[in-house]
Amino acid sequence: MGKQEITEMQDVTSIKSDREVVAVDLLAERPEQGSNFLAYANVVCVVAGTGTLGLPYALKMGGWIGVGILLLSLLMSIYTAILLMKCLYYNGKYRLSSYQEVGRHAFGRAGLAAVWFFHTSIVIGAPVMYLILAGTEIQGMVTSNAIGTKAWIWICAAIVAVPFVSMKTLKEVAIIAIFGALATLVLVIVAVRGSIIDMSNPTYAGVGHDNVILANLPTTVASISICFGGNVVYMHVEEAMRYPKSWNRVVAAALATCSVLYIATAIPGYITYGTEAKSPILSNLPDDVVTKIGTIVIIVHVILAAPILLTSFALEFERLIGITVERRGKVMERVYRTLLRLAVVGVCGAIACTVPFFGDFLSLLGALGNCTLIFVLPILCYFKLIGWRHMKWYELVWCAIIVIIGLISAVIGSIDAIEALNADFHNRQGN
Template identity: 60%
Template sequence: MGYDLEKKTTGSVHSVSSDHEAGCKDSGDLRAERPSQGSSYQAFFNIVCVVAGTGTLGLPYCLAQGGWIGVAILVLSMTMSIYTGILLVKCLYYNGHTRVASYQEVGAHAFGKWGLGAVWFFHTSVILGVPVMFFILSGTEISGLTKESVPGISKEAWIWICCSVVSIPFVLMKTLKEVSLLSVFGVLATAVLVGVATAESIIAFPNRIPFSYDVIVVRNLPTVVATMSVCFGGNVVYMHVEEAMRHPKSFNKVLASAMIFCCLMYALVAIPGYITYGPFAKSPILSSLPENASRKVATIMIIAHVLLAAPVLMTAFALEVERIFSVTVERRGRFGERIWRTLIRLGIMGVVGGIACLVPFFDSFLSLLGAFGNCMLIYVMPIGFYWKLIGWRTMKWYELVWCGIILVIGLLGCVIGSMDAIKALHKDFTQGRK
């Protein structure tokens, strides 16, 4: 896997980058300034572009499932995600001598091969699952948008067309620093989407069907927690974002700012959407909006977000695969490195596109992804790894209580939420829903 598990206590891991490694060693500070890396603003946009997106569209439906308590769960999920994200990045520097390269290596340093395997399993399910979710949504929405003008192209065909478009930056742009420009436009597209969804919900409010609101639906809370965890599921790329920062010590502030910004956007969609559509809110919320120009704009914006955000997530996964196979200029040569990287990334895109065509149910897939992968990666594993590598004794009593609450919520969301999502997917397939 690119490092020796037997030497994990000595920190035999990947350096931050060759052009600033010497400066870090001289200063004795692994998080010293990295002059050749990107700015904090680029890091902010990378996080927001990955975190904010399709999960936003499922939030009114979440409130419809769980009631108004979902707003509190949204804020709680944000707070927990910020906290565990900070713990996870601290684990990268746990020994004070070298920087651990990735989430997988954090798991390996904490629990050996079992930790490595567990992270790989859940990490892969999320970092490939989110692009799958992106392409399911994009194919569905483009198909609906063009059903009159281009009736002969199926939803599956549109999914592959989107995959082909995303393959261009995914193959050509090597690192997250290079794809950061895409994330800026992705954030702008998401902001427009939020504005349209909010405005349309407010405009439709006077004509809504009378109904009552639920304060809390206890039975659905684990599923709500699991689905909302997708909305803050950026820690699969945090290590790469922090690695690409010129001022890595600013990561905590950048992370908190990005998550608060995302939470505000989520609230702007979730609250008006639930107020207007109540128990009839659909996932994605675009399905509840009236067929007009604004809905078309919102559809175009979410498609734009998919095409701009997917390369960020998929590049983070590709970098891990390329590290395993030593796909570097030094090992493969300049031409060989390009060929290997192209083949690996096209293979990843093929797998993602194939799954998106086989599982065309956005809402159920969103719930399963959040429950199965994100609850473990966001809430459970960072705490377990921090306790093992740095030690629970370094924490105050109230931090330990807080960690215990996060662990319970994460485990319940994973187990119960996964069961509910699998049942929903089974129902979707057996009933043939499209």
């Protein structure tokens, strides 16, 4: 392993396992890495993204219980993010390099393949979703039809390619995360403002609200889980931290911040639009200058967030196929890396043009990838690598609840989302 993968640490949490453990004495300061604030901004930028736009619709699907599901998802996500990071240092000798390595150490090749599949579905699927949203919203804003939605998707893909290709690691990409986090805040303000204005709109005077719709709860959980889908970049964010022992506080603060933004968007949106809520919520908001500004902001946000996720994928893939300075030399490493990353952006653009249905694609992404990566696999890997006998009974119950919710939501939510996408395709062909 290289020096970056074998990281000496100091004072991480003492983990006791069945094998009588070992106080892990790793986690030293890394002076060459970024600050806690950059790590915080990175997580907020990736996590508090387009999922925010679908929350009023998620409440429409499940009813007011969705607010409780959102808070429950916050607690589950913080807990599994902490467990997952402990898995990186489970043997007390060196730091594993990725989520995939955690899966391999826990369950061999089967674990590696499972994590790789779900991880790739997110780090490729989320940027695809971003391109769909950006291209669709730009097309809706322009008055000329000379350039279609697919062309705008490719233009956005070209813009995303610039930082993705030019910036090698998440330490460099983290700078743009600050602007992405600020863009999310502006978006929430626009959404809340529009929802409040429309409360007096006669069009929405008679909309209904439900407390709970049991049949839709798995899909609701899947849609909300996309709002906490940061596991795919956590390893690289933590690796780029100057003070890695602050990880627990950083991830808790970042996810809590995201949840405040979520609640601020979801509750007014559902109160105003109820059963008429759409995904993204921009489709409901008043058609005025402020909403157009919000649309521009979310376009900027997704273009800034996409390179962060794609960089996470690229770093893993480049390690796998040996695109390193040590193996290829400085010049050829740059050439191979550039070609690979341009190909990745090309694949994302092609998929976005083929499946241009934001809301249902969002649901499928949340169900298939996020429910498994966020709620299920961290706990299973932790039990296998570190053990469960040292846990209190209520911790085991809590873990069981998280796994059950994750599995049910992944299976049923994926089925519902695939059926919805199938209907989208048929409706498009019919028109």
